[in-house]
Amino acid sequence: MRRKPYQRKAYWNRPTMTWWERxxxxxxxxxxxxxGGVFLxxxxxxxxxxxxxxxxxxxxxxRADYAAGNRGKHILTQRPDGSPQCIACNLCATVxxxxxxxxxxxxxxxxxxxxxxxxxxxxxxxxxxxxxxxxEACPEDAIRMVxxxxxxxxxxxxxxxxxxxxxxxxxxQRDVAKPYPVAGKDRKTRGPA
Amino acid sequence: MIQDLVIGxxxxxxxxxxxxxxxxxLTWVERKQAAIMSDRIGANRAYxxxxxxxxxxxxxxxxxxxxxxxxxxxxxxxxxxxxDPYAYAIAPWLAFTPVLLVFAVIPFGGTLVxxxxxxxxxxxxxxxxxPMQIARLDAGLLIVFAFGGxxxxxxxxxxxxxxxxxxxxxxxxxxxQMISYELVLGLTLLGLILxxxxxxxxxxxxxxxxxxxxxxxxxxxxxxxxxxxxxxxxAMAENRRIPFxxxxxxxxxxxxxxxxxSAMKMGLFMFAEFIEIAIIAALFTTLFLGGYNLPxxxxxxxxxxxxxxxxxxxxxxxxxQLLTFLVKVLAVCxxxxxxxxxxxxxxxxxxxxxxxxxxxPLALANLAVTAVAVWALGVMNA
Numbered sequence: 347m348r349r350k351p352y353q354r355k356a357y358w359n360r361p362t363m364t365w366w367e368r369x370x371x372x373x374x375x376x377x378x379x380x381x382g383g384v385f386l387x388x389x390x391x392x393x394x395x396x397x398x399x400x401x402x403x404x405x406x407x408x409r410a411d412y413a414a415g416n417r418g419k420h421i422l423t424q425r426p427d428g429s430p431q432c433i434a435c436n437l438c439a440t441v442x443x444x445x446x447x448x449x450x451x452x453x454x455x456x457x458x459x460x461x462x463x464x465x466x467x468x469x470x471x472x473x474x475x476x477x478x479x480x481x482e483a484c485p486e487d488a489i490r491m492v493x494x495x496x497x498x499x500x501x502x503x504x505x506x507x508x509x510x511x512x513x514x515x516x517x518x519q520r521d522v523a524k525p526y527p528v529a530g531k532d533r534k535t536r537g538p539a
Numbered sequence: 540m541i542q543d544l545v546i547g548x549x550x551x552x553x554x555x556x557x558x559x560x561x562x563x564x565l566t567w568v569e570r571k572q573a574a575i576m577s578d579r580i581g582a583n584r585a586y587x588x589x590x591x592x593x594x595x596x597x598x599x600x601x602x603x604x605x606x607x608x609x610x611x612x613x614x615x616x617x618x619x620x621x622x623d624p625y626a627y628a629i630a631p632w633l634a635f636t637p638v639l640l641v642f643a644v645i646p647f648g649g650t651l652v653x654x655x656x657x658x659x660x661x662x663x664x665x666x667x668x669x670p671m672q673i674a675r676l677d678a679g680l681l682i683v684f685a686f687g688g689x690x691x692x693x694x695x696x697x698x699x700x701x702x703x704x705x706x707x708x709x710x711x712x713x714x715x716q717m718i719s720y721e722l723v724l725g726l727t728l729l730g731l732i733l734x735x736x737x738x739x740x741x742x743x744x745x746x747x748x749x750x751x752x753x754x755x756x757x758x759x760x761x762x763x764x765x766x767x768x769x770x771x772x773x774a775m776a777e778n779r780r781i782p783f784x785x786x787x788x789x790x791x792x793x794x795x796x797x798x799x800x801s802a803m804k805m806g807l808f809m810f811a812e813f814i815e816i817a818i819i820a821a822l823f824t825t826l827f828l829g830g831y832n833l834p835x836x837x838x839x840x841x842x843x844x845x846x847x848x849x850x851x852x853x854x855x856x857x858x859x860q861l862l863t864f865l866v867k868v869l870a871v872c873x874x875x876x877x878x879x880x881x882x883x884x885x886x887x888x889x890x891x892x893x894x895x896x897x898x899x900p901l902a903l904a905n906l907a908v909t910a911v912a913v914w915a916l917g918v919m920n921a
Binding site (some may be wrong): 371374378379380382384385388389392394398400401403425 | 556572574575576577578579580597868877880882
């Protein structure tokens, strides 16, 4: 009995191109028509004063569609009188895995409730990894992260530090997700009030 | 005699200026067109600051070419330790110069009569007239092919003398590819030469200003549409740009025959490539798109179908012809860039098979059909 000759298993598909496609020339013409059409469409948008691309010009424009939970940059919350809620305990600087928070504590004899305050509170955004551990560590809810991003593009690393003034440049009344603790209705009070 | 010299210098200056401008502007056009084709914005950050002010001129990123040129000039001119430093040094120029020389025979305008243009010069020039091209030669097209062939030497020399295997491979690829397509390029144009009966490019352009069938402008693309497609394809292969950029295929050969070149020597290769785009566009315009003339236009004015004649002053004719040539060349350049950003690279065996088994027979068939048609028309008219 004759055995059937071994037939190699076909691991690929037979080419299924039509004659029209195999001639190649017409398909090239179609491809050029597609790209040329896209070009003309976008060019018409540019000429008529609109934008022909989805690109955002980054430092000049920022996207409006950052996610609500985006950890874009830090802010320091404030007491009603505008002073930072931070007590310069250095917990955030300690927990920070990138070691990018620098705090200089100072003593304020005027404020008996919060005698220790940060004279300098700076974050190096060239090293920050936006993990949010500082927010977790803070016992005073003094540091939070918001979805906006800081103006980072720069020619100089030194310009990538956010100072206390910039971190305090935030209006706490707007944050509905995490409302500012109103005086007298504090969830927990620490020390002599 | 001195008048001819002055006119010659003016024409050479115009042609060189035009080619250099095209070479620089095309880098910008290529970037921007590619960006717009793929829904991007493209280069738009380089600026020139007006001194002592904070006014920064961006101009849609037009200065990126300038920045590139400056970068090329300031980079370290790395030299490989090669056994033939002279060939290594001369190769970029051998690739660059012939490209410029080709333009010498291409007419970029009709006939210029200086006395008619500026009446004050009539005493000096008399009634001399000059065709607007650097050298009007009877063998114009042959010169084009002769100098076009010299660029191969530049590529081969560059690949051979940089003592690098990638360069050598690129040079061999460039050599075989360019010789193959050179042949196709010549064969496609033979049909056109049969029809026009001349190799003189100015005469070819003048013959294209008539009409056929009463309304169609007698452009080469109307007579020989098939040859036009073959010509532009072969010319793009000759220029080694993307569907045919095997000699420099980045993913395989780093940069092919100019792997070992840096700084402005590499810049010369790139510049030659961009100028060659303009040269191909100029040749295509001259041979197939009616050259420097608008449809129905000749040196004296327009003759529209229906014998409606519009006479133009010499000034108007010269300006229209120069502008028409520039616009047509830019349009064909833009088409080449469109093709470059549309098609993927062919495989090496495909490139050569395409040349010898597809384009070569087609060009031959085109030539045969044209020859029979020209002969039949000649018999009928006799």
